[in-house]
Amino acid sequence: MNQFSHGVTLFLSLLVEAMPFLLLGVLLSGLLVMFVDEGKLIKVMPKQPVLGALVGSMLGFLFPVCECGNVPVARRLIAQGVPAPVAVGFLLSAPTINPIVIWATWTAFRDQPEIVFLRVGFSLAIATIIGCVFGTQKDLRPFLQPQISSQRSLQIANNIAVSEPQSVVPTGTFFLGQPQIPLENIKLSISWSERFKLLVDTMINELRELGGILVLGSAIAAIIQVGIPRDIILNLGQGAVSSVIAMMTLAAVVSVCSTVDAFFALSFASTFTSGSILAFLVFGPMIDFKSIGLILTIFKKRAVVYLFLLAAQLTFLGCLFINLRID
Structure with missing residues (x-):
């Protein structure tokens, strides 16, 4: 019974922690639809892979979201035809390369400023490499x-014609109820x-x-935390590799949100190697069960x-x- 209540508590804490950032990401995604000209957006994005991945990796400063809120924005960018290096770079780096997370990390590791700089540098480098x-x-x-691929095809080909309106409604790129009309034409004609x-x-x-999906991911993460004692992971030792x-x-x-994971990692700073603490701060925001x-x-x-x-x-x-x- 105690394990069940602990699992429920973990599930709710993960959900409550992540939901505001998912809402923020969805809001930013919607704003991209309404106020960003897809054609102009694609034109200003670098086509060169290295530069594009680097620019995408630094977009987190414009869209300060965690690993839950970055997915809707990245999905919107990909659907709008943004070059792959830009979108993938943003997807992986935005949870770390943003002012909120950088400030939180600095607050937690003020006595170890190298952790802050290494976290930003490693996250930027890894996201850029994978984007390339x-x-x-x-x-x-x-x-x-399929849904995102279909939408990307329409944007890249600039062929606004669909035979099944319901297949594109969830992406938000077409005006609901008027699937044959390009969004850019609608933006010029509809009221506020x-x-x-x-x-x-x-x-x-x-x-x-x-x-x-967030609810399901949070539930899986909570079940794993309860089912696998944390001591099994922590007892792997102080070795350079195992840590x-x-x-x-x-x-x-544990799937801790990137805005607070630095404080979680701080509790292990006295017993784990610097490299392992850095691994937690870099890898978690990119890939976790949630x-x-x-x-x-x-x-x-x-x-x-x-x-x-x-990423691993x-x-x-x-x-x-x-x-x-x-x-």
Whole structure:
């Protein structure tokens, strides 16, 4: 009974912690639909993979959201035809490369400022590298979920014609009830009250889809935390290798929001290596059990596994280097 109540408490805490940021992400996604010209947005984004991935990785300063709120925004960018390096870079780095998280990390590790700089630097580097890797794929659509792939095709080809209106309504790119009319034409003709209604409808559609997945992901994360004693992970030792693996595993399991994870990691600072603490702070915001379900609304399973393995390998190698250098 105690385990059940503990599990419920964990589930509710994860959900309450993440929901405001999911709402923020959905709001930003809706605002992108209403006030951003998709054509101009794509034109200003760098086409060169390295520069595009770097720019995308730094967009978190404009959209300060955690690992729950970044998914709706990244999904919108991909659906609008933004280059793959930009969108993937944003997806992975936004939970860390934003002023809220940087300030929270500085507050928690004020006595260890190198942790703050290394977290930002590693997150930016890993997101940029993975963005470049995805940029080598000439056509991202085979990796996307059918709905997002279809919308991206329409935007890239600039062919606004659909045969099944209901298939594109959830993306918010077309005005509800008028699927044959390009959104950009609608923006020029509708009143502000109609714009607001479109914004609300878009948010409701995305929140309905992503909210259910967030609930499921939070439940899975809570079950794992209760079912697998944390001591099993923590007792892996102080080794340069094992400590990094332990903290990466812990980051994925506990699914702590990036706005507060620095304070959680601070409790291990006296017993774990600096590299392992850094691994927790870098890997968790990119990939955890709570966010995997949300990322699956953008990419197919194969691409998500690819993202997971690349992020895990790069984080492990970077943080192992920190441990070996300190030792």
